[in-house]
Amino acid sequence: MPDATPESFVGGCQCGAVRYQIRASAVALFACHCHECQKQSGSAFGMALWLRTESCDIAGELREWTRHTPQGRQMRCQFCPNCGSRVFHRSSPDPQLISIKPGTLDDTSWLHPRTHIWRSSAQPWVSFDSDCVFDGNPPDFQALSIQPDTTGVTKESGR
Numbered sequence: 001m002p003d004a005t006p007e008s009f010v011g012g013c014q015c016g017a018v019r020y021q022i023r024a025s026a027v028a029l030f031a032c033h034c035h036e037c038q039k040q041s042g043s044a045f046g047m048a049l050w051l052r053t054e055s056c057d058i059a060g061e062l063r064e065w066t067r068h069t070p071q072g073r074q075m076r077c078q079f080c081p082n083c084g085s086r087v088f089h090r091s092s093p094d095p096q097l098i099s100i101k102p103g104t105l106d107d108t109s110w111l112h113p114r115t116h117i118w119r120s121s122a123q124p125w126v127s128f129d130s131d132c133v134f135d136g137n138p139p140d141f142q143a144l145s146i147q148p149d150t151t152g153v154t155k156e157s158g159r
């Protein structure tokens with residue numbers, strides 16, 4: 001499976017002032033139902049696509065707000081100052097690893113998270129079509145790694 005093969009991820013914020021083109025391999029795709037993600041997205045859950053980047057081409061200004069997580073980590077939350085769309089999260093000491101808000105991709109047709117976290121605070125009407133569901137954070141974030149046989153995250157298998 002080509003899940004370690006870099007591909008191009010292209011997208012931008014809602015107003016178009018921020019555009020990105022990232023060559024990366026996808027590491028994880030999941031939906032988070034925690035209150036922070038509900039607050040951030042203004043919706044029922046947030047989605048995250050973790051990328052191991054090879055090259056990152058970003059046009060436009062990003063502003064940053066740092067959230068301190070209960071685990072003592074710092075999450076740098078990057079957004080378009082014009083329209084407010086959250087675009088990237090950076091919380092890893094590894095600068096190559098970034099989390100993008102995958103709803104900002106131009107092509108969202110292949111996004112289908114098989115992993116859900118924080119079911120304990122999920123909206124009661126959300127149903128899960130997966131058995132990879134955690135009540136809170138997974139014990140090990142390796143659990144969020146993309147399983148090539150069970151996710152459609154690579155473009156080859158997702159289209």
Ligand SMILES: [Zn+2]
Pocket residue numbers: 013014015016017018080081082083084085
């Ligand atoms: Zn914008």
Ligand SMILES: [Zn+2]
Pocket residue numbers: 032033034035036037038046118
């Ligand atoms: Zn969350």
